[in-house]
Amino acid sequence: MSNPSLLILAGDGIGPEVMTEVKRVIEWFGTKRDLAFDVEEDLVGGAAYDKHGTPLHDDTMAKALKVDAVLLGAVGGPKYDALDFSVKPERGLLRLRKEMDLFSNLRPAQCFDALADFSSLKKDIVAGLDIMIVRELTSGVYFGEPRGIFEEGNERVGINTQRYTESEIDRVARSAFELARRRGNKVCSMEKANVMESGILWREVVQKVRDTDYPDVELSHMYADNGAMQLVRAPKQFDVIVTDNLFGDILSDCAAMLTGSLGMLPSASLGAPNADGRPKALYEPVHGSAPDIAGQGKANPIACILSFAMALRYSFDQGDEAARLEAAIEKVLADGVRTADLLGEEGVTPVSTTGMGDAILAALDASL
Ligand code: NAD
Ligand code: IPM
Ligand code: MN
Numbered sequence: 400m401s402n403p404s405l406l407i408l409a410g411d412g413i414g415p416e417v418m419t420e421v422k423r424v425i426e427w428f429g430t431k432r433d434l435a436f437d438v439e440e441d442l443v444g445g446a447a448y449d450k451h452g453t454p455l456h457d458d459t460m461a462k463a464l465k466v467d468a469v470l471l472g473a474v475g476g477p478k479y480d481a482l483d484f485s486v487k488p489e490r491g492l493l494r495l496r497k498e499m500d501l502f503s504n505l506r507p508a509q510c511f512d513a514l515a516d517f518s519s520l521k522k523d524i525v526a527g528l529d530i531m532i533v534r535e536l537t538s539g540v541y542f543g544e545p546r547g548i549f550e551e552g553n554e555r556v557g558i559n560t561q562r563y564t565e566s567e568i569d570r571v572a573r574s575a576f577e578l579a580r581r582r583g584n585k586v587c588s589m590e591k592a593n594v595m596e597s598g599i600l601w602r603e604v605v606q607k608v609r610d611t612d613y614p615d616v617e618l619s620h621m622y623a624d625n626g627a628m629q630l631v632r633a634p635k636q637f638d639v640i641v642t643d644n645l646f647g648d649i650l651s652d653c654a655a656m657l658t659g660s661l662g663m664l665p666s667a668s669l670g671a672p673n674a675d676g677r678p679k680a681l682y683e684p685v686h687g688s689a690p691d692i693a694g695q696g697k698a699n700p701i702a703c704i705l706s707f708a709m710a711l712r713y714s715f716d717q718g719d720e721a722a723r724l725e726a727a728i729e730k731v732l733a734d735g736v737r738t739a740d741l742l743g744e745e746g747v748t749p750v751s752t753t754g755m756g757d758a759i760l761a762a763l764d765a766s767l
Contacts, residue, residue: 412688413698414472420700420756444474444488454491501668514659534647575641583638662699727762
């Protein structure tokens with residue numbers, strides 16, 4: 400049988416830096432755990448624009464649709480800010496999500512014990528935190544029509560449209576309820592049904608899916624603005640949060656700080672299962688290309704490495720190996736190894752991106 404296939408799209412800024420460490424981890428699993436992958440690399444974002452004049456070449460799109468999973472670093476950066484909207488680096492990522500139909504974006508926020516002191520919130524608020532944000536990823540205001548900048552009278556108007564069909568809400572709600580059953584059995588759905596029709600429909604459909612097919616799962620509804628407040632007031636009240644594309648983007652960055660750093664948050668973007676029962680999937684850190692620290696060896700590679708752990712679990716049925724990798728990261732943090740974003744404690748010297756990779760590989764070796 401051939402090895403499972405991975406397409407690596409490292410992207411821009413710190414993307415290639417953190418992905419270098421992920422590639423070392425992938426090699427480790429190949430040599431030490433007999434879990435080899437066929438890895439192919441390609442360009443996305445600004446890097447693809449520089450070579451092809453487009454942030455995602457059609458050939459790359461075709462490869463992404465064929466492989467078992469895609470790993471992505473990050474896209475974007477100031478060099479590309481002035482480009483025409485249609486070729487901005489971010490359009491490459493959005494095309495991947497849309498054409499792979501990755502409607503369910505899992506963004507887990509877990510607070511490792513060793514970092515509980517480091518969060519910007521008080522330790523007892525975040526210690527032991529383990530929540531999962533399920534963000535709808537292929538619709539809503541990111542994709543709704545009409546959109547654009549138009550002339551209207553003697554001025555211009557910028558338009559984006561929040562749009563959700565019942566089936567789009569239904570399928571992401573199901574993925575949240577399925578996940579909840581394997582966790583704390585609780586879902587909180589967030590929208591703004593008080594001011595948006597799409598929010599009213601969202602609430603109705605989520606409730607109907609629950610009542611019809613998941614009566615065993617506890618469901619609550621919350622306005623997204625209150626949800627943002629509750630996430631920093633008492634985040635442990637949540638198990639699974641399901642929300643739309645834009646609210647999910649914002650709420651997940653907010654949840655990142657509960658874990659100590661945006662450099663800690665992985666994600667899995669999943670579509671419907673293929674014929675072999677495996678979902679189409681793309682794994683990427685929640686953070687961006689971090690232009691302020693790019694090229695300095697300062698980036699924390701953990702979010703990207705944890706994204707590979709999610710790939711092991713959700714695409715390759717290797718939950719034990721994913722747990723091995725997560726435990727190695729937990730051990731390294733418990734030993735006090737920190738990249739610069741995780742500092743704050745007196746007397747701790749930061750390690751570089753590579754130094755963090757070295758420590759994680761050593762902890763993996765020690766796990767054998
Ligand atoms: P960002 O996530 O790149 O950075 C926000 C802050 O967090 C910065 O101070 C950065 O240094 C820090 N940070 C992020 N990741 C880190 C890591 N791994 N280690 C240490 N520190 C880290 O967000 P931004 O600055 O708003 O956006 C920069 C660019 O990235 C933009 O072009 C944006 O569109 C893009 N972006 C891409 C993605 C993606 O590819 N998925 C996600 C978010 C933003
Ligand atoms: C994210 C990013 C993306 C988004 C951008 C880069 C397209 O912020 O993945 O969180 O807005 O979805
Ligand atoms: Mn974001």
